[in-house]
Amino acid sequence: xxxxxxDLLFGTFATPxxxxxxxxxxxxxxxxxxGLDLVTFQDHPYQPAFLDTWTLLSYVAARTENVRVSGNxxxxxxxxxxxxxxxxxxxxxxxxxxxxxxxxxxxxxxxIEAMGGRRLTAGQGVEALREAxxxxxxxxxxxxRGGVRLDxxxxxxxxxxxxxxxxxxxxVWVGAYKPKMLALTGAxxxxxxxxxxxxxxxxxxxxxxxxxxxxxxEAAGRSPxxxxxxxxxxxxxxxxxxxxxxxxxxxxxVEQLSDLALTHGVTTxxxxxxxxxxxxRFAAExxxxxxxAVGRERRGAAT
Numbered sequence: 001x002x003x004x005x006x007d008l009l010f011g012t013f014a015t016p017x018x019x020x021x022x023x024x025x026x027x028x029x030x031x032x033x034x035g036l037d038l039v040t041f042q043d044h045p046y047q048p049a050f051l052d053t054w055t056l057l058s059y060v061a062a063r064t065e066n067v068r069v070s071g072n073x074x075x076x077x078x079x080x081x082x083x084x085x086x087x088x089x090x091x092x093x094x095x096x097x098x099x100x101x102x103x104x105x106x107x108x109x110x111x112i113e114a115m116g117g118r119r120l121t122a123g124q125g126v127e128a129l130r131e132a133x134x135x136x137x138x139x140x141x142x143x144x145r146g147g148v149r150l151d152x153x154x155x156x157x158x159x160x161x162x163x164x165x166x167x168x169x170x171x172v173w174v175g176a177y178k179p180k181m182l183a184l185t186g187a188x189x190x191x192x193x194x195x196x197x198x199x200x201x202x203x204x205x206x207x208x209x210x211x212x213x214x215x216x217x218e219a220a221g222r223s224p225x226x227x228x229x230x231x232x233x234x235x236x237x238x239x240x241x242x243x244x245x246x247x248x249x250x251x252x253x254v255e256q257l258s259d260l261a262l263t264h265g266v267t268t269x270x271x272x273x274x275x276x277x278x279x280x281r282f283a284a285e286x287x288x289x290x291x292x293a294v295g296r297e298r299r300g301a302a303t
Contacts, residue, residue, distance in 0.1 A: 002210055003301075004225045006267040008294060010287040011038025012279055013072055013195075013232045013270040016051040023274070024051065025063060030276045032064040034283035039064070040072035040102065040270055045079075046111030054079075054087065061095040069095070072232065072270065073102035073175035073193060077117040077125075081132035082148070082160050085139035089166040097168035101136070102193050104175040105129040120154075126180045128154035133172055133188050140166055173230060182209055186216025191228035191268070196245065197235060203245070206264040230268035231260070237273075238281055246271070250285040257286065258293040 012031050016024055028039040039060060043053040057069045069091075074084070084101075092099040105125035106112055113119045120128060131152035138148040139162055147159030173191035176182050177198060185192045192213055199205040214224035233246050242248035245256060260266040269290075271282055 001263050002207075002265040003262050003298070004227075004229065004265040004267065005298065006225075006228050006265075008261065008287075008291050009037040009230075009268040010282065010290075011036050011040060011067070011268070011270045013040050013042070013234070013272045015272070015274055016041045016053055016056050018049055018051050021051055024056065025060060027274060027276055027279065028060040028067070028069075029063055030279050031283070032067040034280050036067060036279070036283050036287070038068045038070060038100070038268070038270060040070045043071045043074045043104075044108065044111070045075060046108065046115045057099070058091060061091060061098060064098075066098075068098045068100055070100040070102045070173065073104035073173070075106055075112065075117075076103055076129055076132055077106040077112045077120065078115055081135040081155055082139055082157055084132075085136040086164065088136070088170060089140055089164045092166040092168065092170055093164060095167075097166070099166075100171045100173060102173045102175065103129065103133070105181065118154075122178065123180065124154070126184055128152075129174070129181075130184055130188060131155045135160075136172070138162065140170070171228065173228070179212060182212040183216040186213035186218075186222070186224070186227060187220040189227055191230050193230040193232070195232035195234060197233075203260070203264070206260075206266070210265060228268060229264070229266045230270065231266045232270045232272065234272040236271045236278065238278055250281065250289070253282075253286045254289040254293060257290045258297070261290070261294045262297055 014027050031039050041053050044050055053071050061069050088101050109119045131154050135150055135157050142163045142165040148157040150157045171190040173193040174185040174189040175193050176185045213227055217224045236246040239248050242252050
């Protein structure tokens, strides 16, 4: 059993459909009013059926009051890290500390290349992401004197000025599935953000993935607890009878999410489906009960 004892967060993973732009924003407002913690959007700049995710994040941050916003995850090859760092810090300041940085090494390379991005191999993408995270954090670090300098293989900074300073310590959450990306997450990430349907063995993939992250964190002189474990769930459904993971009555959702937290250390739960009613039920019937169940078990373990 692995419980990293992070606080629990609940949120949404909405489709940034350009055709249904008003609905996308309405879903975010619904999540905010319902009391959820996060609204997130996938980022595919080469996909004309989708809104630009950064523009959407900015608009949603202005339309909401309490909920945090994040890309899930932003496509690094089409978003230069120094510029992304300033944009992230700016949105964090403007939103009152409500931005988190979900970041990916890149996928769908034909589309990335068609938009002017570099085509990289999987291994190159990992190293490029490592360099980018270094630059991003250095831009945010306004306590260090002098400009940001990095002569990397994929990204360079030749004295870039630091700032602005984010309103809070922005989390860098990495979308990762394969061993090298999991190791990078453990070494330099603040969070691991996969989608359950994309893990090769679903929930059964979690022990091995967590172990890789934990080992890399310890090798880098960090604690495994430094890395929050998040999870997207795309195929969710409230139903009168149990049909699978997050497909059934609220009590089943509560049992499954509590087990993910206490057994596998997953403490941020993001649901897809683009259903406002499901978002409200998730906030009202599931999130409080999971918090109570996990809190009760943790108190018992501590005693």
